[in-house]
Amino acid sequence: DAKTTQPTSMDCAEGRAANLPCNHSTISGNEYVYWYRQIHSQGPQYIIHGLKNNETNEMASLIITEDRKSSTLILPHATLRDTAVYYCIVRVTEYGVTGGGNKLTFGTGTQLKVEL
Amino acid sequence: NAGVTQTPKFRVLKTGQSMTLLCAQDMNHEYMYWYRQDPGMGLRLIHYSVGEGTTAKGEVPDGYNVSRLKKQNFLLGLESAAPSQTSVYFCASAMGLAPDTQYFGPGTRLTVL
Numbered sequence: 001d002a003k004t005t006q007p008t009s010m011d012c013a014e015g016r017a018a019n020l021p022c023n024h025s026t027i028s029g030n031e032y033v034y035w036y037r038q039i040h041s042q043g044p045q046y047i048i049h050g051l052k053n054n055e056t057n058e059m060a061s062l063i064i065t066e067d068r069k070s071s072t073l074i075l076p077h078a079t080l081r082d083t084a085v086y087y088c089i090v091r092v093t094e095y096g097v098t099g100g101g102n103k104l105t106f107g108t109g110t111q112l113k114v115e116l
Numbered sequence: 117n118a119g120v121t122q123t124p125k126f127r128v129l130k131t132g133q134s135m136t137l138l139c140a141q142d143m144n145h146e147y148m149y150w151y152r153q154d155p156g157m158g159l160r161l162i163h164y165s166v167g168e169g170t171t172a173k174g175e176v177p178d179g180y181n182v183s184r185l186k187k188q189n190f191l192l193g194l195e196s197a198a199p200s201q202t203s204v205y206f207c208a209s210a211m212g213l214a215p216d217t218q219y220f221g222p223g224t225r226l227t228v229l
Contacts, residue, residue, distance in 0.1 A: 036218075041204075041223070042222060042223070043120075043206050043208070043220030043221050043222055043223055044159065044206070044208075044218075044220050045220070046217040046218065046219070049217075087158065093216060101147055101149070101164040101165075101166050101172060102147065102210065102212070102216050103149065103161050103164060103174065104159070104161075104218060105161075105175075106151075106158030106159040106160070107158050108156070108157065108158050109158060
């Protein structure tokens with residue numbers, strides 16, 4: 001799986017958009033970009049994923065550059081409840097035991113703090 | 117629909133004691149995982165299962181054993197606990213089909229003295 005680089009921490013004002021960057025310069029053509037977040041002491045929560053195209057769901061938007069070497073997670077109107085560690089994970093979808101069970105490899109992520 | 121549940125939520129062990137952590141999911145998922153998270157670090161995969169009766173080693177399997185006798189349950193065992201196994205343990209499950217989102221439990225905080 002490709003290695004990712006994320007800033008250690010970021011701050012955002014409540015109600016403003018939070019833009020979390022992720023570099024994955026060694027990404028290969030069949031690797032997806034996934035975003036999860038972990039609110040303090042809780043289990044990680046899936047946010048969004050994409051391959052090439054930009055994606056949007058009820059939680060966030062994912063912008064992937066044309067060369068796919070970086071991406072940005074956008075929380076359009078951040079609230080205090082969005083304060084969490086955000087993980088950018090790049091991986092191939094590999095099923096079965098021989099494929100590694102489609103496991104996730106977590107780095108240290110970005111600590112996002114949303115303030116009043 | 118409870119999702120993924122973990123038992124117990126907290127536990128304190130003495131070195132050398134054994135225990136079993138239980139993970140249960142009610143989403144009929146094929147894949148289940150056990151991760152550990154140490155302070156200030158990301159999650160690391162201990163063991164995983166791609167179906168009932170099958171298990172495989174992850175990144176940090178030493179000192180742990182697992183069993184998946186029923187599809188909905190995934191057990192993590194510590195035969196002889198060591199202080200290095202003090203951590204927060206998370207269980208997750210997934211369908212095993214694209215897009216294969218993993219759903220995580222609330223965690224078990226284990227302290228080994």
